[in-house]
Amino acid sequence: MNLTRRAALTGLIAAPLSAPMISRAYAAEAALYLFPAPSFLPAFLPHRLAEARGYYAANGLAMNFQTGKGGADVAKQVAVGNADLGGGVGETSMIVRANGLPVRGVALLGGKSLYQIAARKAAGIKGIADLKGKKIGVIGYQDTGYYTLLGVLASFGIHKNDASIQAVGPAGMTELMISGNVDAIMSVPEWAATIEAAGTPLDYFAFEQIIPSMSQAVVASDDIIAKRPQVVRGFVAAVLHAVRDCIDDPKAATRDYVAAVPQQAGKEAEIEGILRRYVRDVYPATPPSSLGKFDPARLDKVQKSYLENGVIQTATPVSDLYTNDFVS
Numbered sequence: 001m002n003l004t005r006r007a008a009l010t011g012l013i014a015a016p017l018s019a020p021m022i023s024r025a026y027a028a029e030a031a032l033y034l035f036p037a038p039s040f041l042p043a044f045l046p047h048r049l050a051e052a053r054g055y056y057a058a059n060g061l062a063m064n065f066q067t068g069k070g071g072a073d074v075a076k077q078v079a080v081g082n083a084d085l086g087g088g089v090g091e092t093s094m095i096v097r098a099n100g101l102p103v104r105g106v107a108l109l110g111g112k113s114l115y116q117i118a119a120r121k122a123a124g125i126k127g128i129a130d131l132k133g134k135k136i137g138v139i140g141y142q143d144t145g146y147y148t149l150l151g152v153l154a155s156f157g158i159h160k161n162d163a164s165i166q167a168v169g170p171a172g173m174t175e176l177m178i179s180g181n182v183d184a185i186m187s188v189p190e191w192a193a194t195i196e197a198a199g200t201p202l203d204y205f206a207f208e209q210i211i212p213s214m215s216q217a218v219v220a221s222d223d224i225i226a227k228r229p230q231v232v233r234g235f236v237a238a239v240l241h242a243v244r245d246c247i248d249d250p251k252a253a254t255r256d257y258v259a260a261v262p263q264q265a266g267k268e269a270e271i272e273g274i275l276r277r278y279v280r281d282v283y284p285a286t287p288p289s290s291l292g293k294f295d296p297a298r299l300d301k302v303q304k305s306y307l308e309n310g311v312i313q314t315a316t317p318v319s320d321l322y323t324n325d326f327v328s
Helices: 005-010 019-026 042-052 069-079 092-097 146-156 169-179 189-197 221-226 227-249 252-259 270-282 296-308
Strands: 027-035 061-067 085-089 103-108 116-120 135-138 164-166 184-187 200-203 218-220
Touching: 005 061, 019 252, 027 042, 027 069, 027 092, 042 061, 042 069, 042 200, 042 221, 042 227, 042 252, 061 227, 069 085, 069 092, 069 146, 069 252, 085 092, 085 146, 085 184, 085 296, 092 103, 092 116, 092 146, 092 218, 092 296, 103 116, 103 135, 103 221, 135 146, 135 169, 146 164, 146 184, 164 169, 169 184, 169 189, 184 189, 189 200, 189 270, 218 221, 221 227, 227 270
Parallel strands: 027 061, 027 085, 135 164, 135 184
Antiparallel strands: 085 218, 103 218, 116 184, 116 200
């Protein structure tokens, strides 16, 4: 992925602003955020909701959004300075930091895992061990979900070559499950909802007891954290504000999101159903006041599992994987 920061920051995606906020937005600090997949996907509803409701501008930011090639790729781009912030999941930093890329998580967008394994009932998969020899879809080989899948499979003695793991892109995750060309996917809530709505029954396999995988995360480089902490703090405050809005009133959040994202026009009922899955399965934090914060014990457990199963080759000090300093 080749990004030119000057070009990126001249193509700002501006949130709809009320008149009193225009002068603030005009003087706001420009920043570039990379999504790991297309920004119109419901997984990024809080990010787009924060844009639609003016939360970035209210925190002194003029955000530009672009798309990378999965969480690991996004983290690499952030590490080398091609973007200020980016999206991954809670364990993304341990995957790239072990390769010398100074990136850490700065906020978690929920207390549970973003992923679970969804399998077609017709595939006859009764448990994770049955994935051996099956066709399994992931967004891409640079997406954090792929690495999480490798760790889950390894916990059952399944090597990555013992299954047919296919990088199919976001659209393929639903289309190939519906057509029966893959047997299972590393699923996020919206893909499962789309597949079931098309009449394809699913079985679900959570793996939090095996690998306590985490929700989406915002990642930043050590350099940005040191030199532009106000950008990190403002973005984290804005997107967590939007997550809380989603939890408090999914219907209103859906209304404003759909109005702001042309690709979702006319899909209010579908999007609200997906958002309610996120509110139920991904966003809850215990206690609720801990929303946004990383648990070092959980990070340590995930990293040990990844190390034991060969997903990563080198452990990173847990304190280098995250910071909670920007979560109020």
